[in-house]
Amino acid sequence: MLGMIGLGARSGYAIKRATDISTRFFWPTSLAQVYPELSRLERAGLLARSEDPRGLRRRSSYELTEQGEAALLSWLCSEQKATTHFRDEGILRLFFADALTLEDQLALIGRLRERARAASTQLVQEIAPLADVLAEEGLRYPGLIARLGADTYAYVEQWLERAQEELRE
Amino acid sequence: MLGMIGLGARSGYAIKRATDISTRFFWPTSLAQVYPELSRLERAGLLARSEDPRGLRRRSSYELTEQGEAALLSWLCSEQKATTHFRDEGILRLFFADALTLEDQLALIGRLRERARAASTQLVQEIAPLADVLAEEGLRYPGLIARLGADTYAYVEQWLERAQEELRE
DNA sequence: GTGTGCATGTAAGGAGTTACATGATTGC
DNA sequence: GCAATCATGTAACTCCTTACATGCACAC
Secondary structure, eight states: OHHHHHTTOOSHHHHHHHHHTTGGGTSOOOHHHHHHHHHHHHHTTSEEEEEOOBTTBOOEEEEEOHHHHHHHHHHHTOOSOOOEEEEEHHHHHHHTGGGSOHHHHHHHHHHHHHHHHHHHHHIIIIIHHHHHHHHHTTOOHHHHHHHHHHHHHHHHHHHHHHHHHHHHO | OHHHHHTTOOSHHHHHHHHHTTGGGTSOOOHHHHHHHHHHHHHTTSEEEEEOOBTTBOOEEEEEOHHHHHHHHHHHTOOSOOOEEEEEHHHHHHHTGGGSOHHHHHHHHHHHHHHHHHHHHHIIIIIHHHHHHHHHTTOOHHHHHHHHHHHHHHHHHHHHHHHHHHHHO
16 A cells, blocks of 8 residues: 555555556455555554545545655565465366376366466566556566566466476377 | 365365475465365265274264265366465565665565575475375376476576666666 | 374454445546 | 446455364374
8 A cells, every 4th residue: 555655546546446457466455455444554644645526526645654655665675574375276276186087187287378378468468568657657666577477477388388298298 | 175085184184284285385274274164065965974083082084975076076177267366465565666775676686586495495395205205106296286386486586586687787 | 291293173353355335527 | 418437435244364272192
C-alpha cells in the first residue's frame, strides 16, 4: 500500500487497479482488503488523507506522511526474511504422476508446459509494455521483474520440454 | 491426501510427515487440516479406515477405496485448470526498489540471490536424496520435481547476478 | 527415568476472497 | 440514453495456521 501510494496511486481504487497490472503475479490484492487497510494506515499516521471529490462523488486522496515514507524505506531495506507462499496444484499433480500411464504423464506435463508458456507470453506481451511506460519515468524495477518472470517461466517451459523428451525414450 | 495415501502413508501423522519433506515447497499442509479432511474423505467413501492400534495407543489406518483411486486418477488427468497461488514479499520489495539508493538496491538483490541460492542448495542436498530413495521404488516424479525446483532457483540466482552486474555499470 | 518421536485431535484467530450494495462520471 | 469506468465500502465465508491439549511407545 505504502509503495503504491509512493508511486503515485492516490485512491483505494487506483491502488487496486495498479496492482492488477503489476504486482498481481506475486502479490495480489482485493478491494475488500485495500479500504480497511488504508484506514488502518491513516490511523497509524503513515498516510495522510484528504477529501478530493469529483463532482458530487466523494473521493479520498492519500499521500505518504514523513513517517510513512520512512516506514516504506525501512521495510524495503529490512534484513527481516521476506515471507513467501507458493501453492501450486499443477506441480502437486505432477508429484503423483507415477500413478499414471506414460501417455497420461506426457499429457500432464504438456498442460504444465502450456501454462508456463502462456504465463511467459502474457508477461512479455501485456505486462512488459506497461512497464516500459514506467521506465520512461525512471522506474526500472517493474520492467526488471516482468523480464525475470518471463524468463523464468520460459526456462521452466524448456525444462519440461526436455523432461518430456527424456520420458519418451 | 488421496495421493499420499496412494503412495503408502497410512496415518494422518504419516501424511503430515511425508508432505513436510516433499510437497511442502509447493503444497504445505498442517495437522489441523489433515485430520478433519481424513474424516471428510472417509464419509465421502473415498477412504476406508481401519483401527490399527500400537499397544494401548489407538491409531487409524487409511486405504484408498476403489472410488478413492478413481477420484485420484480423475483429478490427476483433469483438464480443469490447476489452481496456483504465489505471494512473495521479496519480489514485492524489489518492485519498489526504485525508491532506494543504488547501494541499497544492490543489497536488496543480494538478499534475493542468497535466498534463491539457499533454496536450490536445500533441494539438492536435503530433498533430492530423499527422492532418490523413492526412485528405487519406481517413483520418478518426486525426484524430477526436486530437480526442477533446484534448477529453477539456480536459474533465478544467476539471472539476479547478471542484473546486479548490469546495475553496477 | 527421560527425552524424542508417534499419534490424534480441538479452538481461536488471521488473512484473503467473493458477493453484496450503492451510486456518480464519462465517453459514445 | 446507455455502458463502462470510477469509487467506496460491508458481510459472509473459506482456507489455513498457531497454539493448546493429551498421552503412549521406544530407545538411551
